[in-house]
Amino acid sequence: MKEFCEKYLEILETEFKGLNLTRITDPKEFYNKQVLDSLLPLESSEIFMDALREKGLLVDVGFGGGFPLLPIAYKYPDIECLGIDSRRKKVDAVRRIGEMFHMEHLKVAHSRLEDIYFDRSAVLTFKAVGKITDLLPMIKSDQELFAFFYKGPNYSELERFDSVLRDWELVEEKMMSIPGTEGRVLLGFKKKGNVSPLMEKSLVKVSTLL
Numbered sequence: 249m250k251e252f253c254e255k256y257l258e259i260l261e262t263e264f265k266g267l268n269l270t271r272i273t274d275p276k277e278f279y280n281k282q283v284l285d286s287l288l289p290l291e292s293s294e295i296f297m298d299a300l301r302e303k304g305l306l307v308d309v310g311f312g313g314g315f316p317l318l319p320i321a322y323k324y325p326d327i328e329c330l331g332i333d334s335r336r337k338k339v340d341a342v343r344r345i346g347e348m349f350h351m352e353h354l355k356v357a358h359s360r361l362e363d364i365y366f367d368r369s370a371v372l373t374f375k376a377v378g379k380i381t382d383l384l385p386m387i388k389s390d391q392e393l394f395a396f397f398y399k400g401p402n403y404s405e406l407e408r409f410d411s412v413l414r415d416w417e418l419v420e421e422k423m424m425s426i427p428g429t430e431g432r433v434l435l436g437f438k439k440k441g442n443v444s445p446l447m448e449k450s451l452v453k454v455s456t457l458l
């Protein structure tokens with residue numbers, strides 16, 4: 249991932265200065281807090297990794313400056329990757345960065361989670377986007393989906409997610425330490441059943457964004 253770090257930080261200094269894609273620009277800190285923090289939850293969870301390999305499609309919701317989307321897409325070129333974010337400037341910047349890295353398996357879309365219909369089986373990721381109890385009920389799909397949340401170590405005091413367990417099964421709960429950070433908790437959910445609200449005309453099918 250050395251080449252990824254060097255090139256991303258180089259790009260930040262040029263074209264995207266002032267866009268605030270990440271506030272972390274010290275190379276070592278960037279590696280730990282952005283790159284390792286994006287990859288370790290995936291690589292230390294067999295459930296997350298198996299789900300991603302099986303589905304072959306990652307949808308990172310709210311990627312901001314590109315995390316965890318870009319490190320995962322860079323390291324796993326055989327996985328189709330889609331990023332969705334509601335801020336157009338970030339979407340345009342990350343699309344351009346993806347092109348600079350020649351990541352043909354990476355697509356990004358300016359959209360909101362609540363406007364998407366998941367007509368393809370996928371693994372969704374959320375890092376610093378919002379509460380589990382707000383985000384999971386927004387997901388509309390008739391497919392088998394997994395959703396993994398990158399949370400801080402105190403998530404259980406801050407969030408209670410019992411209300412979502414009717415529609416989603418908790419399949420992963422793992423704590424890990426990441427140098428230079430207070431640590432991560434990975435929470436994984438699998439959607440129960442395949443029954444979902446009808447596909448409304450106003451929704452965008454995820455397959456059209458790929």
Ligand SMILES: C[S@@+](CC[C@H](N)C(=O)[O-])C[C@H]1O[C@@H](n2cnc3c(N)ncnc32)[C@H](O)[C@@H]1O
Nearest residue numbers: 310311312315333334335359360361375376377
């Ligand atoms: C705090 S940033 C986190 C960025 C990145 N995941 C990270 O950890 O560095 C949250 C991002 O989520 C996006 N976002 C929030 N709600 C969203 C929604 N409902 N659909 C799509 N994007 C959303 C925002 O535009 C913002 O870029």
